[in-house]
Amino acid sequence: MRGYSRALGVLGLVSLSCMLLSVSIGSASLSVADTFSVLTGTGTPLQQTLILELRLPRTLSAFATGGLLAVAGALMQVLLRNPLADPYVLGLSGGAAVGALLAMMAGVAGVVVSGSAFAGALLSTFLVFGLAHGTGSWTPSRLLLTGVVVAAGWGALIALILAMSPARQLPGMLYWLMGDISPAANPFPALILLIFVCLLVFPLGRSLNVLARGPMQAAALGVSVRPLEWTVYILASLLTATAVTIAGSVGFVGLIVPHMLRLVLGNDQRLILPACALAGGTLLVLADTLARVVIAPEQLPVGVITALLGVPTFLYLLHRSR
């Protein structure tokens, strides 16, 4: 499988260069050489603070968020055998948003908002999958429909909260809804989770490939379908909830990145999932860099940029594909 290592190697190099670019660019631009010297332990104290304490954590957060969202999207698409599945379409972001906005409305900030968003995302997942499970089994169309309807319900709640909130809280809430990498977040738990999932791909990847052919076919080929489906579902929920706590509501990454990669690389999960982690992360790093510099010193919400970058690219690739 030399082709796999080459594809992942190229993606890895692109990711690294984008991250390097991202930490160099900003209100005070540094040369790549300066950045490099800081990262290798030299450079002026000012440069060190700027890069190691401000920009690098933010870049790593952006990378982890994008990677988690893309991998979660790819997993859900396999689970539902439906290319439309995505953490956001399935109502997870809605649940997270309601959790976060309620916390903001209560006047708290920081960790409580993140925790509340995490709880909202998990609640929404259990709601969607529990209701769709019903008395029978998960049928992909029923699950997707449940997710879309639950998402619409969250949408109404979000509008209600916005309407009832005092005006001074609205900008913060809107910013959260549009997706924004919070500068305070510690990127390492998310990065570790991302690496863990990418390693899990090795024992699970081939079973996932078979599951993508349908549960009956998978069972006939020796896959224990139900335990595998639960594993995938819990993983995808956990990844999404973690991403949401870092960056709020960033749409499109989970939908677009796996599809773009499938159009180019095929559908072997052992390649697609790590590739999603790298490409999703890179997309969000680029988007976050743009968000910081386009109207500097003001910042744009990163969710807007991912959509503006992702939608045309995706439509172009889809139009060109076989």
Next chain:
Amino acid sequence: MNPLRANQLVIDIPGRSSGQPLDFTVEPGQVWGVLGPNGAGKTTLLHTLAGLRSPRSGSVGLGKRSLTAWKRRQISQQLGLVFQDRQDGFPATVLETALIGRHPWLSPWQMEAGEDERKAREALQALDVAHLQDRLVSTLSGGERQRVAIATILTQSPETWLLDEPTNHLDLHHQVAVLGLLTEQASLGRSVFMCLHDINLAARWCDHILLLFPDGGACWGTSEKMLVPSALELLYGQKLMTAEIDGAPVFVPAASSGSQSV
């Protein structure tokens, strides 16, 4: 080899009150054909025999043990199933599709190696679809997809083959080629158990026949005993004419059948 057997098996068809319990063993070397009208439960029977559905009563055995006592992976090393409907929601090439047949034989940490690919290529060759190996399955014709599905079970290489309408969508030449391949597998000591629509293909290639009636009735035995016009006319509610060609009976529907009863 562990032969597949039905022990007092009643399949679970919604809305059917009861059924004749099935009790048979598919011995190595045998080719079974299941005949019955639409809705008689042919597909349900295959899925039940593969352990994908629970029976209403009775059990399915694989060798000396019940099917439920085996691990899913162990079952899939001994028992393969070709489905009538296949999902291809995600793009996959013909070679990748045949390669999933190796899944039961590889440990979770193993990647498919050259040997696995060789087996898949040989299977594609045997089904006359090797030239399509890099095409996406979704771009193939129905008959080509059917042959890819059979190439997948050939790659899987189980001892017992269950097939749901393996000749669906196939042109005449490929019907004969596929049934020839199945009987060849049986002659190597494997067993084949398949649903068929075409009585004449069953008469030509199967040595055992199971007739499934829509009311839950069933009877089974050797082809000579089962393939008699009176039983088949009752099965399909269709008047038949019989001729004998090359020592085997050939059944043709009588022209103006209308709503006759037999």
